[in-house]
Amino acid sequence: MNDRAALDLLVSQGPLTRTQIGELTGLSKPTASQLLARLTAAGLVRTTGNVTGRPGPNAQLYEVNPAAAHVAALAVDQLGITAAVADITGRVLGEERISTEERIGTEAAPEDTAAEDATARTARLVARAVDGALAKAGLTRAALHRAVIGTPGALDPQTGLLRYAPHLPGWQSRTLKEELAEALGVPLVIENDVNLAAVAEQHDGAAQDFDDFVLVWVDEGVGAAIVLDGRLLRGATGGAGEIGYMPLPGAPPARDGDRGAARPDAGGGFQRLVGAPSVLALARAVGAPEVRTVAEALARDAVRTEVARRLATGLAAVVAVVDPRLVVLSGEVPQAGGEALRALVEAEFTGLALPRPEIRISDIAGNPILTGALRTALAEARDVVFDTG
Secondary structure, X not given: OHHHHHHHHHHHHOOEEHHHHHHHHOOOHHHHHHHHHHHHHOOOEEEEEEEOOOOOOOEEEEEEOHHHOEEEEEXXXXXXXXXXXXXXXXXXXXXXXXXXXXXXXXXXXXXHHHHOOHHHHHHHHHHHHHHHHHHHHOOOHHHEEEEEEEEOOEEOOOOOOEEXXXXXXXXXXXXXXXXXXXHHOOOEEEEEHHHHHHHHHHHHOOOOOOOOEEEEEEOOOEEEEEEEOOEEOOOOOOOOOOHHHOOOOOOOOOOHHHOOOOXXXXXXXXXXXXXXXXXXXXXXXXXXXXXXXHHHHHOXXXXXXXXXXXXXXXXXXXXXXXXXXEEEEEOHHHHHHHHHHHHHHHHHOOOOOOOOOEEEEOOOOOOHHHHHHHHHHHHHHHHHHOOOO
Protein backbone atom coordinates (compact mmCIF):
# COMPACT_ATOMS: atom_id res chain seq x y z
CA MET A 1 0.00 0.00 0.00
CA ASN A 2 2.86 2.38 0.80
CA ASP A 3 4.54 1.56 -2.52
CA ARG A 4 1.37 2.28 -4.49
CA ALA A 5 0.70 5.51 -2.59
CA ALA A 6 4.20 6.73 -3.35
CA LEU A 7 3.98 5.75 -7.03
CA ASP A 8 0.63 7.49 -7.43
CA LEU A 9 2.08 10.63 -5.85
CA LEU A 10 5.06 10.56 -8.19
CA VAL A 11 2.72 10.19 -11.18
CA SER A 12 0.45 13.07 -10.13
CA GLN A 13 2.94 15.43 -8.44
CA GLY A 14 6.47 14.26 -9.16
CA PRO A 15 9.37 14.62 -9.24
CA LEU A 16 9.58 14.61 -5.42
CA THR A 17 12.27 14.35 -2.80
CA ARG A 18 12.41 11.62 -0.17
CA THR A 19 11.33 14.16 2.44
CA GLN A 20 8.34 15.28 0.36
CA ILE A 21 7.25 11.69 -0.21
CA GLY A 22 7.49 11.03 3.52
CA GLU A 23 5.45 14.12 4.37
CA LEU A 24 2.76 13.36 1.79
CA THR A 25 2.43 9.68 2.75
CA GLY A 26 3.04 10.04 6.49
CA LEU A 27 6.02 7.69 6.33
CA SER A 28 9.12 8.15 8.44
CA LYS A 29 12.40 9.06 6.73
CA PRO A 30 13.90 5.56 7.15
CA THR A 31 10.72 3.94 5.80
CA ALA A 32 10.59 6.37 2.85
CA SER A 33 14.24 5.65 2.09
CA GLN A 34 13.65 1.89 2.13
CA LEU A 35 10.59 2.32 -0.07
CA LEU A 36 12.48 4.37 -2.67
CA ALA A 37 15.38 1.92 -2.67
CA ARG A 38 12.95 -0.95 -3.24
CA LEU A 39 11.10 0.83 -6.07
CA THR A 40 14.36 1.88 -7.72
CA ALA A 41 15.65 -1.68 -7.62
CA ALA A 42 12.39 -2.86 -9.20
CA GLY A 43 12.83 -0.41 -12.08
CA LEU A 44 9.70 1.56 -11.18
CA VAL A 45 11.44 4.72 -9.90
CA ARG A 46 14.58 6.57 -10.94
CA THR A 47 16.50 9.60 -9.76
CA THR A 48 16.21 12.77 -11.82
CA GLY A 49 18.60 15.38 -10.50
CA ASN A 50 18.70 17.36 -7.27
CA VAL A 51 16.90 20.25 -5.62
CA THR A 52 19.27 23.21 -5.66
CA GLY A 53 19.28 26.64 -4.07
CA ARG A 54 18.58 25.44 -0.53
CA PRO A 55 20.85 25.44 2.52
CA GLY A 56 22.60 22.14 3.24
CA PRO A 57 23.09 19.13 0.97
CA ASN A 58 21.11 19.05 -2.24
CA ALA A 59 18.12 16.69 -1.95
CA GLN A 60 17.77 14.04 -4.63
CA LEU A 61 14.61 14.05 -6.74
CA TYR A 62 12.74 10.87 -7.69
CA GLU A 63 10.26 10.21 -10.49
CA VAL A 64 8.40 7.24 -11.94
CA ASN A 65 10.56 5.48 -14.51
CA PRO A 66 8.78 6.22 -17.82
CA ALA A 67 10.10 2.98 -19.32
CA ALA A 68 8.41 0.84 -16.63
CA ALA A 69 5.46 0.21 -18.98
CA HIS A 70 3.84 1.46 -22.17
CA VAL A 71 0.22 1.44 -23.32
CA ALA A 72 -1.66 1.87 -26.59
CA ALA A 73 -4.89 3.84 -26.95
CA LEU A 74 -7.03 3.66 -30.10
CA ALA A 75 -10.05 5.55 -31.40
CA VAL A 76 -12.12 3.97 -34.19
CA ASP A 77 -14.51 5.69 -36.59
CA GLN A 78 -16.00 4.93 -39.98
CA LEU A 79 -13.03 6.42 -41.82
CA GLY A 80 -10.14 4.93 -39.90
CA ILE A 81 -8.26 4.11 -36.72
CA THR A 82 -6.09 6.48 -34.68
CA ALA A 83 -3.53 4.93 -32.33
CA ALA A 84 -1.37 6.58 -29.69
CA VAL A 85 1.40 5.03 -27.61
CA ALA A 86 2.33 6.48 -24.20
CA ASP A 87 4.70 5.63 -21.38
CA ILE A 88 3.46 4.86 -17.86
CA THR A 89 3.54 8.57 -16.92
CA GLY A 90 1.01 9.32 -19.66
CA ARG A 91 3.40 11.09 -22.02
CA VAL A 92 2.39 10.33 -25.64
CA LEU A 93 5.42 9.14 -27.60
CA GLY A 94 3.91 8.33 -30.99
CA GLU A 95 0.65 8.57 -32.91
CA GLU A 96 -0.57 7.00 -36.16
CA ARG A 97 -3.71 7.27 -38.29
CA ILE A 98 -4.75 4.40 -40.58
CA SER A 99 -7.56 4.69 -43.11
CA THR A 100 -10.05 1.84 -43.25
CA GLU A 101 -9.58 1.90 -47.03
CA GLU A 102 -5.85 1.13 -46.83
CA ARG A 103 -4.51 -2.07 -48.36
CA ILE A 104 -2.50 -4.29 -46.03
CA GLY A 105 0.61 -5.62 -47.66
CA THR A 106 1.28 -5.94 -51.38
CA GLU A 107 0.86 -9.66 -51.83
CA ALA A 108 -2.94 -9.76 -52.26
CA ALA A 109 -4.75 -9.03 -55.49
CA PRO A 110 -7.74 -6.66 -55.29
CA GLU A 111 -10.21 -9.50 -55.58
CA ASP A 112 -8.46 -11.36 -52.77
CA THR A 113 -8.57 -8.29 -50.56
CA ALA A 114 -12.29 -7.92 -51.17
CA ALA A 115 -12.87 -11.53 -50.24
CA GLU A 116 -10.71 -11.72 -47.14
CA ASP A 117 -12.33 -12.20 -43.76
CA ALA A 118 -13.48 -8.81 -42.50
CA THR A 119 -12.62 -9.44 -38.87
CA ALA A 120 -9.13 -10.68 -39.71
CA ARG A 121 -8.60 -7.57 -41.82
CA THR A 122 -9.83 -5.40 -38.96
CA ALA A 123 -7.32 -7.05 -36.62
CA ARG A 124 -4.52 -6.37 -39.08
CA LEU A 125 -5.57 -2.73 -39.45
CA VAL A 126 -5.56 -2.30 -35.68
CA ALA A 127 -2.12 -3.92 -35.47
CA ARG A 128 -0.83 -1.70 -38.26
CA ALA A 129 -2.05 1.44 -36.49
CA VAL A 130 -0.40 0.39 -33.24
CA ASP A 131 2.82 -0.63 -34.99
CA GLY A 132 2.94 2.75 -36.71
CA ALA A 133 2.59 4.58 -33.40
CA LEU A 134 5.19 2.31 -31.81
CA ALA A 135 7.64 2.97 -34.65
CA LYS A 136 7.28 6.73 -34.17
CA ALA A 137 7.94 6.19 -30.46
CA GLY A 138 11.03 4.10 -31.22
CA LEU A 139 9.45 1.04 -29.58
CA THR A 140 8.33 -2.47 -30.50
CA ARG A 141 5.31 -4.48 -29.39
CA ALA A 142 7.40 -6.07 -26.66
CA ALA A 143 7.22 -2.74 -24.79
CA LEU A 144 3.40 -2.74 -24.63
CA HIS A 145 1.52 -3.81 -21.49
CA ARG A 146 -2.09 -2.84 -22.24
CA ALA A 147 -4.32 -1.52 -25.03
CA VAL A 148 -7.75 0.13 -24.99
CA ILE A 149 -9.88 0.66 -28.09
CA GLY A 150 -12.72 3.16 -28.25
CA THR A 151 -15.36 2.39 -30.86
CA PRO A 152 -18.95 3.36 -31.63
CA GLY A 153 -21.43 0.83 -30.26
CA ALA A 154 -21.24 -1.23 -27.10
CA LEU A 155 -19.70 -4.63 -26.44
CA ASP A 156 -22.52 -6.78 -25.06
CA PRO A 157 -21.13 -8.56 -21.95
CA GLN A 158 -23.53 -11.47 -22.49
CA THR A 159 -22.94 -12.20 -26.18
CA GLY A 160 -19.57 -10.59 -26.89
CA LEU A 161 -21.09 -8.78 -29.88
CA LEU A 162 -20.53 -5.13 -30.66
CA ARG A 163 -24.07 -3.73 -30.69
CA TYR A 164 -25.33 -0.49 -32.29
CA ALA A 165 -22.42 -0.36 -34.75
CA PRO A 166 -23.21 -2.39 -37.88
CA HIS A 167 -21.72 0.48 -39.92
CA LEU A 168 -18.25 -0.78 -38.87
CA PRO A 169 -17.58 -3.82 -41.10
CA GLY A 170 -15.40 -6.44 -39.47
CA TRP A 171 -16.26 -5.47 -35.88
CA GLN A 172 -19.23 -7.81 -35.43
CA SER A 173 -17.45 -11.06 -34.55
CA ARG A 174 -18.18 -12.78 -31.23
CA THR A 175 -14.44 -13.38 -30.95
CA LEU A 176 -13.45 -9.82 -31.87
CA LYS A 177 -11.81 -9.03 -28.53
CA GLU A 178 -9.79 -12.24 -28.54
CA GLU A 179 -8.68 -11.77 -32.15
CA LEU A 180 -7.56 -8.21 -31.52
CA ALA A 181 -5.74 -9.19 -28.32
CA GLU A 182 -3.97 -11.98 -30.22
CA ALA A 183 -3.04 -9.58 -33.04
CA LEU A 184 -1.47 -7.11 -30.59
CA GLY A 185 -0.13 -9.63 -28.09
CA VAL A 186 -1.34 -7.69 -25.02
CA PRO A 187 -4.46 -7.63 -22.81
CA LEU A 188 -7.14 -5.52 -24.48
CA VAL A 189 -10.26 -3.58 -23.52
CA ILE A 190 -12.92 -2.53 -26.05
CA GLU A 191 -15.01 0.39 -24.79
CA ASN A 192 -17.77 2.58 -26.18
CA ASP A 193 -16.28 5.78 -27.61
CA VAL A 194 -18.66 8.15 -25.80
CA ASN A 195 -17.97 6.40 -22.48
CA LEU A 196 -14.28 7.09 -23.05
CA ALA A 197 -15.01 10.73 -23.84
CA ALA A 198 -16.71 10.90 -20.42
CA VAL A 199 -13.60 9.40 -18.79
CA ALA A 200 -11.56 12.17 -20.41
CA GLU A 201 -13.95 14.85 -19.13
CA GLN A 202 -13.94 13.39 -15.62
CA HIS A 203 -10.15 13.37 -15.36
CA ASP A 204 -9.01 16.23 -17.58
CA GLY A 205 -12.01 18.28 -18.65
CA ALA A 206 -15.28 19.95 -17.75
CA ALA A 207 -16.53 17.21 -15.39
CA GLN A 208 -13.62 17.25 -12.93
CA ASP A 209 -14.92 17.07 -9.34
CA PHE A 210 -18.38 15.88 -10.51
CA ASP A 211 -19.59 12.42 -9.45
CA ASP A 212 -22.95 12.75 -11.23
CA PHE A 213 -22.93 13.97 -14.81
CA VAL A 214 -24.03 13.12 -18.33
CA LEU A 215 -21.85 13.62 -21.38
CA VAL A 216 -23.89 14.11 -24.54
CA TRP A 217 -21.96 13.50 -27.76
CA VAL A 218 -23.40 15.25 -30.82
CA ASP A 219 -21.44 14.59 -33.98
CA GLU A 220 -22.14 12.46 -37.05
CA GLY A 221 -23.83 10.21 -34.51
CA VAL A 222 -25.42 11.01 -31.16
CA GLY A 223 -24.92 9.23 -27.86
CA ALA A 224 -24.47 9.77 -24.14
CA ALA A 225 -22.40 8.51 -21.24
CA ILE A 226 -24.06 8.51 -17.81
CA VAL A 227 -21.87 8.72 -14.69
CA LEU A 228 -23.60 8.27 -11.32
CA ASP A 229 -21.75 8.24 -7.99
CA GLY A 230 -18.53 8.35 -9.99
CA ARG A 231 -19.35 5.15 -11.89
CA LEU A 232 -20.27 4.67 -15.50
CA LEU A 233 -23.78 3.30 -16.06
CA ARG A 234 -23.55 0.54 -18.67
CA GLY A 235 -26.93 -1.18 -18.72
CA ALA A 236 -27.76 -4.88 -18.98
CA THR A 237 -26.38 -5.22 -22.53
CA GLY A 238 -23.80 -2.42 -22.45
CA GLY A 239 -26.12 -0.08 -24.35
CA ALA A 240 -26.94 2.53 -21.69
CA GLY A 241 -26.72 6.01 -23.17
CA GLU A 242 -27.69 5.16 -26.75
CA ILE A 243 -29.90 8.26 -26.85
CA GLY A 244 -29.42 8.71 -30.58
CA TYR A 245 -32.29 6.22 -31.02
CA MET A 246 -34.49 7.90 -28.39
CA PRO A 247 -37.91 8.71 -29.93
CA LEU A 248 -38.79 12.41 -29.78
CA PRO A 249 -41.41 14.73 -31.32
CA GLY A 250 -40.33 15.79 -34.78
CA ALA A 251 -38.53 12.56 -35.69
CA PRO A 252 -39.93 9.13 -36.49
CA PRO A 253 -38.99 6.32 -34.10
CA ALA A 254 -35.77 4.51 -34.97
CA ARG A 255 -36.25 0.92 -36.14
CA ASP A 256 -33.81 -1.99 -36.18
CA GLY A 257 -33.04 -1.40 -39.84
CA ASP A 258 -32.09 2.22 -39.15
CA ARG A 259 -29.00 1.27 -37.15
CA GLY A 260 -25.92 1.63 -39.27
CA ALA A 261 -27.80 3.22 -42.18
CA ALA A 262 -25.59 4.80 -44.79
CA ARG A 263 -26.48 8.32 -43.62
CA PRO A 264 -26.35 9.16 -39.90
CA ASP A 265 -29.49 11.27 -40.32
CA ALA A 266 -31.43 8.34 -41.76
CA GLY A 267 -34.05 6.55 -39.72
CA GLY A 268 -35.40 8.31 -36.65
CA GLY A 269 -34.88 9.37 -33.09
CA PHE A 270 -32.84 12.12 -31.44
CA GLN A 271 -29.95 11.66 -33.88
CA ARG A 272 -32.25 12.59 -36.76
CA LEU A 273 -32.88 15.96 -35.08
CA VAL A 274 -29.41 17.10 -33.98
CA GLY A 275 -26.70 15.03 -35.69
CA ALA A 276 -24.22 16.93 -37.87
CA PRO A 277 -25.91 15.96 -41.19
CA SER A 278 -29.24 17.21 -39.80
CA VAL A 279 -27.70 20.55 -38.85
CA LEU A 280 -26.50 20.99 -42.44
CA ALA A 281 -29.93 19.96 -43.74
CA LEU A 282 -31.54 22.52 -41.44
CA ALA A 283 -29.32 25.27 -42.84
CA ARG A 284 -30.41 24.39 -46.36
CA ALA A 285 -34.04 24.36 -45.24
CA VAL A 286 -33.80 27.93 -43.93
CA GLY A 287 -32.36 29.21 -47.18
CA ALA A 288 -28.61 28.71 -46.93
CA PRO A 289 -27.74 26.14 -49.62
CA GLU A 290 -24.15 27.41 -49.76
CA VAL A 291 -23.37 26.20 -46.23
CA ARG A 292 -20.80 23.40 -46.25
CA THR A 293 -19.77 22.96 -42.61
CA VAL A 294 -21.53 22.61 -39.27
CA ALA A 295 -19.73 25.73 -38.01
CA GLU A 296 -21.05 27.75 -40.95
CA ALA A 297 -24.57 26.44 -40.32
CA LEU A 298 -24.51 27.26 -36.60
CA ALA A 299 -23.22 30.77 -37.31
CA ARG A 300 -26.75 31.53 -38.53
CA ASP A 301 -29.13 32.62 -35.78
CA ALA A 302 -32.12 30.67 -37.10
CA VAL A 303 -30.16 27.41 -37.30
CA ARG A 304 -28.50 27.87 -33.92
CA THR A 305 -31.82 28.66 -32.22
CA GLU A 306 -33.57 25.62 -33.69
CA VAL A 307 -30.68 23.25 -32.91
CA ALA A 308 -30.67 24.53 -29.32
CA ARG A 309 -34.41 23.86 -29.04
CA ARG A 310 -33.98 20.34 -30.36
CA LEU A 311 -31.00 19.65 -28.11
CA ALA A 312 -32.89 20.90 -25.07
CA THR A 313 -35.84 18.64 -25.91
CA GLY A 314 -33.64 15.56 -25.89
CA LEU A 315 -31.70 16.68 -22.83
CA ALA A 316 -34.95 17.28 -20.93
CA ALA A 317 -35.85 13.60 -21.35
CA VAL A 318 -32.43 12.54 -20.03
CA VAL A 319 -32.47 15.01 -17.14
CA ALA A 320 -35.98 13.94 -16.09
CA VAL A 321 -34.75 10.37 -15.61
CA VAL A 322 -31.15 10.80 -14.43
CA ASP A 323 -31.16 14.18 -12.61
CA PRO A 324 -27.43 14.86 -13.10
CA ARG A 325 -25.60 17.81 -11.57
CA LEU A 326 -23.85 18.52 -14.86
CA VAL A 327 -24.39 17.99 -18.58
CA VAL A 328 -21.29 18.19 -20.79
CA LEU A 329 -21.89 18.78 -24.49
CA SER A 330 -19.19 17.29 -26.72
CA GLY A 331 -18.64 16.44 -30.37
CA GLU A 332 -18.60 18.51 -33.55
CA VAL A 333 -21.97 20.23 -33.11
CA PRO A 334 -21.43 21.65 -29.58
CA GLN A 335 -17.84 22.59 -30.39
CA ALA A 336 -18.97 24.44 -33.51
CA GLY A 337 -21.88 26.13 -31.71
CA GLY A 338 -19.74 27.11 -28.72
CA GLU A 339 -20.92 29.31 -25.88
CA ALA A 340 -23.72 30.85 -27.96
CA LEU A 341 -25.32 27.43 -28.50
CA ARG A 342 -24.76 26.38 -24.87
CA ALA A 343 -26.47 29.53 -23.57
CA LEU A 344 -29.48 28.93 -25.81
CA VAL A 345 -29.79 25.32 -24.64
CA GLU A 346 -29.62 26.46 -21.02
CA ALA A 347 -32.26 29.11 -21.66
CA GLU A 348 -34.62 26.47 -23.09
CA PHE A 349 -34.76 24.87 -19.61
CA THR A 350 -36.17 28.06 -18.09
CA GLY A 351 -39.65 27.45 -16.73
CA LEU A 352 -39.60 23.67 -17.21
CA ALA A 353 -40.75 21.57 -14.26
CA LEU A 354 -37.41 19.74 -14.29
CA PRO A 355 -34.08 19.86 -12.44
CA ARG A 356 -31.74 22.37 -14.06
CA PRO A 357 -28.23 20.93 -14.24
CA GLU A 358 -25.23 23.03 -15.08
CA ILE A 359 -24.48 22.81 -18.81
CA ARG A 360 -20.91 23.03 -20.09
CA ILE A 361 -19.13 22.62 -23.39
CA SER A 362 -16.28 20.08 -23.43
CA ASP A 363 -12.88 21.68 -23.00
CA ILE A 364 -10.73 18.66 -23.81
CA ALA A 365 -7.87 19.54 -26.15
CA GLY A 366 -7.50 17.06 -28.98
CA ASN A 367 -9.51 13.87 -29.45
CA PRO A 368 -11.50 13.18 -26.24
CA ILE A 369 -12.08 9.53 -27.20
CA LEU A 370 -8.35 8.93 -27.59
CA THR A 371 -7.71 10.81 -24.34
CA GLY A 372 -10.23 8.64 -22.49
CA ALA A 373 -8.78 5.46 -23.98
CA LEU A 374 -5.34 6.55 -22.85
CA ARG A 375 -6.58 7.29 -19.32
CA THR A 376 -8.24 3.87 -19.14
CA ALA A 377 -5.20 2.03 -20.48
CA LEU A 378 -2.90 3.80 -18.01
CA ALA A 379 -5.17 2.94 -15.07
CA GLU A 380 -5.21 -0.73 -16.11
CA ALA A 381 -1.44 -0.86 -16.61
CA ARG A 382 -0.65 0.89 -13.33
CA ASP A 383 -2.86 -1.49 -11.38
CA VAL A 384 -0.65 -4.33 -12.61
CA VAL A 385 2.80 -2.72 -12.87
CA PHE A 386 2.53 -0.79 -9.59
CA ASP A 387 1.47 -3.91 -7.66
CA THR A 388 4.64 -4.70 -5.72
CA GLY A 389 2.98 -7.07 -3.23
